[in-house]
Amino acid sequence: MATTMTLCAQTSPIKRASTRLNSPLTGLFQNCTLGKTPQQSLKLLVLAKRTEAEEPLPSWAKTDSNEPPPWAREDGAASVKTTKELPFFVYLLSSAITAIAAIGSIFEYVNEKPVFGVIQPDSAFYAPLLGFFVFTGIPVSGFLWFKSVQAANKEAEEQDRRDGY
CATH class of the missing domain: 1.10.287 (Helix Hairpins)
Known part of the structure; x- marks a missing residue:
């Protein structure tokens, strides 16, 4: 994906949570909270963009696609072996x-x-x-x-x- 920097050290009072998103344009979502109470907290959101060197997402893997994945397709003529x-x-x-x-x-x-x-x-x-x-x-x-x-x-x-x- 992309390089992310960690702003939340283990020894500091900053709490860290990382989640992998399923969107092709985002990578690592990092949510850091600084402070002990919600009033003192500071939130930081880091999104990583996809680089050009990565492979493009197949059409069947896009979220708005109704196309079934290749292993789920039924090829009528191809599935019959002679x-x-x-x-x-x-x-x-x-x-x-x-x-x-x-x-x-x-x-x-x-x-x-x-x-x-x-x-x-x-x-x-x-x-x-x-x-x-x-x-x-x-x-x-x-x-x-x-x-x-x-x-x-x-x-x-x-x-x-x-x-x-």
Whole structure:
């Protein structure tokens, strides 16, 4: 807003009250009362004007506007989605689970533990199965992470559009 000076010190007999006003042209309202009785009091009113560097107030936020805020508007055609996409956290959770399984397969191969307690290390399927999990799991995990970032960015852009930015 603007710089305000405090004329009411804590150690003086001046009482201070500050209130935030909702008007776009005013900032901090400071009411200082000097004196112990109402007859001896001196009131001071300080209003701060908005500076030019601040962002302009959106049309829906003005007090005399009947326009609803962007999140309350109903965009008939825009609210109907043609494709159903998964939310970003589904992609992110799938990526984490796939990465854990792929790294776990490396540890199972190195320590020669049975795969799922079923396929023993001396089986012909032991190395190919763990190799499949490792060599497909790590790229799939990266792809799912990339999709989660894309979906999160898309949701953020959609929310920004609805908010009017």
